[in-house]
Amino acid sequence: MIGEAHLRLGGERFVSGAGxxxxxxxxxxxxxxAVLRSPHAHARLVSIDAKRARDLRGVHAVLTAAxxxxxxxxxxxVPxxxxxxxxxxxxxxxDVVRFVGEPVALVVADDPYVARDALDQIDVVYQPLPACASTTEALGPGAARLxxxxxxxxxxxxxxxxxxADQALAGAALVLRERFTYPRQTAxxxxxxxxxxxxxxxxxxELHxxxxxxxxHINRTILAPIFGxxxxxxxxxxxxxxxxFGVRGELYPEDILVPLAAMKLGRPVKWIESRRENLMAANHAREVAYEIEIGFDAAGRILGMRTVIHADIGAYVRTAALVPAEFGAALLPGPYRVPNYACDLWSVVTNKTPAGTLRSPGRPECNFVRERLLDRAAARLRIDPADLRRRNLIRPDEMPYDCGTKSLGASTVYDSGDFPALFDELLRRLxxxxxxxEQAAVNARPxxxxxxxxxxxxxxxTGLGPFETTQVEARPxxxxxxxxxxxSMGPGLETVLAQILGEALGIPTVRFNVRHADTAAVESGVGTYGSRGTVTAGNAxxxxxxxxxAEARQRAAERWGVPEGDVTYAHGALEARGQRVTLAELARERRLAAGASFEVAKVTYAGCAAAVVVDVDPETGAVTLRRVVVGADVGRAVNPALVDGQLVGGVAFGIGNTLHESLAYDADxxxxxxxxxxxxxxxAADxxxxDGFYQEVRxxxxxxxxxxxxxxxxxxLGAATANAVCDAFTPRRSVDHGAALDAGACLPGRSVSALGHARSLGRLTIRAASEQDSINGQ
Incomplete structure (x- = not known):
């Protein structure tokens, strides 16, 4: 059953509105x-008077720091x-608020409307403090300490x-120097x-x-001591x-405040976030700046890379705030041989919403930086961008390949894979x-x-540790x-686990009821993040x-008085010496269940590739995506239909990150x-x-x-799209790569102000800083 495009289990609930x-x-x-949130980015809390709110009819409690x-x-x-x-x-x-949206008080009332009305009746006196709205400000001389x-x-x-890295860059035939930025985003x-x-x-x-x-399970371990x-x-x-998408389901202040209110009142309490709250209080992500140098030999082989990264993590270190940029730093070399690498990563607090994980934390940023540099180098060295990548991709015979970097204390070691074959298939499909x-024909038009x-x-x-548990019980x-x-965060974990169990037990997939996670049903577990569900829970x-x-064979052997080795199992039934019993019959006698934990000894890595074809309007800077090809090594495709859905859904998510989404702040x-x-x-129109495809290298x-x-x-997607936008304005035989894009979201507005200048230069410029490069000896 592994490998079948089985219909998604439970999907009918959602299409019928029964979720x-x-x-x-x-x-x-x-x-x-309802939550009262700070309107200030940085201020001292002088006083809070909640009397008027508490006196409002229908209000049951107002919680403040006291x-x-x-x-x-x-x-x-995480560590x-x-x-x-x-x-x-x-x-x-x-005492102090450090970002707009930080909780200051919680109101509990008969209905959400009264609760929100009561927020206006809370009198808070703030003493504004200087705000640091960027890492540059936060690290500057005399900066206010958060x-x-x-x-x-x-x-x-x-x-x-x-x-x-220093020696490698000193001896390189080509050295590129650049500053890249990636915008702030959320789920x-x-x-x-x-x-x-x-x-x-x-x-x-129990408190439920x-x-x-x-x-x-992690959240339960954190919360129980807080609640006493x-x-x-x-x-x-x-x-x-x-x-x-990594943002939902982390531990937030409301996960503490709402239960405290319920315990205080002895009544159930519900809190539902508004969209505005979601954008200002749920985890932000991605905002980084890379100062980077990369060196190549005359044949286009990477010799070394040196970078300083400043990650804007917002006002607090919240749950896993330091993880994304560290992941990005560790994977900046990517699927290429980078024999010399130096990185200094700074994680800086600013007066903005705290940052955390967001789908593929740290990787859109580092991929954007590296892949932009490769295209720039290809132009300088007069090598086709595809050929430059081929020359540097790690080969299958080099696996396992140790990149030499670490994240969360674990070495970045690619256990297996075939990056060149994956890339060749991408080019073939494109x-x-x-x-x-076709590009040459389009661009030849006047x-x-x-x-x-x-x-x-x-x-x-993928498949991050440390472990995961799964239990299966046969029913009468x-x-x-x-x-x-x-x-289960939506991608179809229920179906995947049912298929894995179905193959292992020889039972039709539809006979498995995979339930939502509940600490009452499973004593220990880790959860879903880092593309780990299928790998960890599936192996468990x-x-x-x-x-x-094994348990069923033992019970059957005891039942029949035969050696356990004589009992065979197939398709839900056990047999020995002409006797037969099913798992259901054994379950009728007494409970038949088993659980297992899969321990993650090493992280699993997956090779991926993307190609994008775009048309860019030179008058407005508008970017139109014409085609996307994306592929990934899945090891084994448990369900090809779900694989395709994940790839296409990921592309849609990446398009949003690339062409639309940016959380902007003012100087205050x-x-x-x-x-x-x-x-x-x-x-949908975007x-x-x-064309999604997958490779299967176990x-x-x-x-x-x-x-x-x-x-x-x-x-x-961001890297491939940025490369495509720049490529649209690049003469194919020119050593000057024409358009130079150094910001991680290709928003059309970024190009409009530069178009007049771009026309005079014959190039589109979407950038904030000048790119510098040098060819040693020239």
Missing amino acids: RFVDDVRVPGLLHA DVPAIAIIPNR APKGTDCYLQPAIAR FSETDSNNVATITMRVGD AALETRGLVALPPDPRGG LIGSTKCI IPLGALRLTEVDVGGG DYARARA SGPRRGIGLAVYVEK DGTFVVDTGAS AHLAAAKLV GQLLSSTLMDYALPT IPPV ATTNPLGLRGLGECGNPG
Whole structure:
């Protein structure tokens, strides 16, 4: 059953409107919460007077810092450098607010309208403080410290060294120097965040939190001590999710404040986030600046790379704030041989919404930087961009390949793969030679749009550890119930696990009921992030199936009084010496279940590639995508239909990141794009024909040979699109690459102001700083 394009299990619930999301949860006596948020980017909290709000009819409680325990602080979810604890976020502002949108108070009322009205009745006196709205300001001389007890706004400097980059660059035939920036973005999922907290019964019971979270067991471990209750007295249950993308499901202040209110009042409390709150308070991501140099020999082979990265992580180190830029720094060499590499990564706090993970954290940024440099080098060396990449791609015979970098303490080692074959298939599907001929014909016209072709090859980090659990139980009616610590964020985890179990047990996929994650059903687990669900929960399911069969064989042998070795199993039935019993019959006698945990010894990496064909209007700078080809090495395609859906969905997400989305702030730290009128998202009309394909080179890091896929479609789109836009204005035989784009979102507005100058130079310029390059000896 692995390899079949099985229909998505449970899909009929969604198309018929029967999904159950957080706002669909209804319980008796339900109250509603609203959050008062800071209007200032940086200010001292002088006083808070909530009397008028508390006196409002229908208001049951107003929580401020005085009502929240001091230990209510959001910790790092992953290992972080020493000293980062000074930069953690409290669940509610204490003494100082550090970004627009930071929670200052929580109101609980009979309905959400009264709760929101009550926010206006809370009197808060702020004393504004100087704001740092950029890393340049935050690191400048005399910059205001966001945290008075620290000596710098730079939380940590992470260094990576491979070989001798200085020496390599000194001896290079070509050295390119550039400054690249990538804009601030967020997930903007269809469903905003929300939570329902059910207090324990006064006579004894559990505090039950219902909502979507990607790490229910991790969050339970963090929350129970804050609430002062045993771990077993806290239950977290996931419901349907309207989009996760890494932002949804992290631990946020509301995940602490809403349960505290429910415990205080002894009544269930619901909180549903508004879209404006979502854009200003849910995790932001991506904003970085790269100062980089790369050196090549005369044949176009990469000799070395040296970079300084400044990551804008916002006002606090929240859950996994340092992870994205570190991932990007570790994967900046990508699928290429980079024998010498030096990187200094600075993670800087500013008076903006805290940053965290977003689909493929750190990789769209590093891919954009590297792939733009490769196209620039190809032009300088008069080598076709595809040929330059071929000369540098890591070969299969070089696997396993150690890049020499690390992230979260783990070495970046590609266990297996065939990057050249993947890239060749991309070019074949694009029909590269024909596409170039068509481009030449279009660009030979005296007027009209200019056509460009862009390429990108990159590596995705998948199957992250440390472990995952899956349990399977045979039921008397012949069905199976499956529980896992991995959360279902929408891509079809239920179907994938059912197919893996179906193949292992010889049982039709439709007989497996894969339930939403619930700490009451699975004692331990990790969750869903980093393209890990299929790899980790899938292998755990495979192990659990083997244990279930072993348990059934033992019971059958005891039942018949025969050696266990004589009992055979196939398709849900056991046989020995003419006797037969089914798993369902054994389950009728007593519970038949097994669970397993898959330990992740090594991260699994997936090779990916993307090609984009664009037309650019030279009068307006408008970019029209004509075609996208994207491919990934999935190890084994458990469900080809879901693979295709993930790739196409990833492309759509990447198009939004590339052509539309940017969270803008003014100099005072005020968010300027706090509605969907300002934070533009892609529509169906923006998505061109997408040719998705997959490669199957089995991973050696797990028994099933799987690689994750959830983040393969989007992280190369920005690089390939930027290359295509620049290529549209580049004479094919010119050593000057014409258009020079150094910002990670190809927003048409960035080009409009430069078009007049571009025409006079015969080039489109979409950039803020001059690119410098040098050819040694010239």
